[in-house]
Every structure is written in structure tokens, then in C-alpha cells.
């Protein structure tokens with residue numbers, strides 16, 4: 001039987017500091033970065049947001065910008081037309097309803113255009129330090145391979161991880177899974193031979 005406690009401990013000791021690879025200094029910057037990062041590498045998102053946040057340092061400036069101007073700033077990003085419309089709308093809602101601040105409520109976050117569970121949970125956890133688990137493609141894949149979940153639904157994977165990992169470790173654990181999935185347990189060619197879980201991982205779906 002797979003020792004999930006050991007898996008959690010090893011992930012935490014290999015990735016001790018919770019971190020995302022997006023650059024952000026506030027919940028607002030994190031929210032914008034996450035919206036932009038859908039199907040866009042974090043490195044490209046970071047290049048875009050560097051200038052973006054100089055021009056739109058808070059939701060107020062973004063709410064006053066035209067969708068066309070926002071679109072121009074993010075043109076190198078995939079799905080930029082949709083993202084520009086969503087960002088403009090998000091900024092307007094933040095300023096109309098929440099005094100130009102990002103709310104620290106899951107329900108309020110997922111009501112924003114272009115924001116689903118993963119983004120809401122990442123904003124809560126990394127923007128506000130509230131325990132939550134953001135299930136992206138890496139977390140979903142690794143959780144299945146190590147046997148923590150057998151679901152391809154992010155919400156179920158989130159619930160399965162919550163049953164195994166202590167709440168005070170959720171943020172560090174899921175951000176560790178993102179890094180493990182991105183650099184070791186890759187989608188096409190997982191590097192099991194050099195993985196720190198090799199001896200205890202059931203490698204579900206790979207055998």
C-alpha cells in the first residue's frame with residue numbers, strides 16, 4: 001500500500017519553501033498573472049507583467065484603460081483577446097464592488113470572469129496565506145501517478161489531497177507538486193529514475 005504520509009513528507013522536504021514561479025507582489029498582481037498564465041508559460045507571463053504592472057499598478061488604472069490598450073500590452077500571450085476582455089471586466093468589478101481590492105473570498109473570486117477554482121485557490125493561498133489547494137495540470141497528473149487520486153476532475157483531486165495532507169501544509173504541498181510535475185514527473189517523459197519518490201511511487205498510468 002502506498003505510503004502517502006511519506007510522499008507528503010518527501011515533497012515538503014524537497015520543496016520546503018512554498019512558491020509559485022510567477023512574479024507578483026500583491027494579490028492583484030497574482031490574480032492578473034494567473035489569468036494571463038493560462039496556456040502561457042510563466043516565463044512569458046513574467047515578461048509581460050513586468051511592463052504591465054508599471055502601466056497598471058492597481059486595479060484602478062486597469063479599470064480606466066481601454067480593452068484595446070490592455071490587449072496591446074498582452075499581445076504576445078495566447079488567447080489575449082479573451083484575456084484582455086476578462087482583465088478589463090475584472091478591474092471594473094474590483095473597483096465597483098470591492099474598493100479596487102482583490103477579495104479574499106473563494107465565492108467572490110470565482111464570480112470574476114476568467115477565474116475558476118484553481119485561480120481562486122491560488123490567490124487565496126499565495127495572495128492571502130489562506131490554506132487552499134490549487135489543482136493545475138501538474139498537480140492533477142502527479143496526484144494520479146502517485147495514487148493520491150484516481151480522478152481527472154480537479155475538484156475531486158483537491159478533495160482527495162485534502163484527506164491526505166495536513167491543512168497547514170496544503171500550500172507548500174501543492175506548490176511542491178507543481179514543481180515536481182513541471183520538472184520531474186513530466187507529462188510525456190517522467191524522470192522516475194531520478195525522482196525522490198521512485199522507491200515508493202506506484203507510477204499509476206505509467207506501467
Ligand code: SF4
Pocket residue numbers: 142145146184185186190191192193195196197198199201202203204206
Ligand atoms: S516516480 Fe515517476 S511517476 Fe512517480 S512521481 Fe516520480 S516521476 Fe512521477
